Amino acid sequence: MTNKLEKILTIEQQIEKLKERQKKIEEQMHIGIGREVLKLWNVDSEEEAIKWVQKMASQVNGVESVASEEVNRNEI
Numbered sequence: 001m002t003n004k005l006e007k008i009l010t011i012e013q014q015i016e017k018l019k020e021r022q023k024k025i026e027e028q029m030h031i032g033i034g035r036e037v038l039k040l041w042n043v044d045s046e047e048e049a050i051k052w053v054q055k056m057a058s059q060v061n062g063v064e065s066v067a068s069e070e071v072n073r074n075e076i
Contacts, residue, residue, distance in 0.1 A: 034049075037049060037053075
């Protein structure tokens, strides 16, 4: 019985490690995408990049997003 419990604990630890690894990979992907967007768009500030992303969200998603509407209201 102790051997089975140890196996279960080992599997649970492996699952946690894999979840942490997945989270790190996702974070690295987001950082890489952000870096590439800033470079290609020649944008210097995070705020400016966020405004552009919000404006373009409707084109990408095919529907008007709430974030895009908020940006438009703030610019008026």
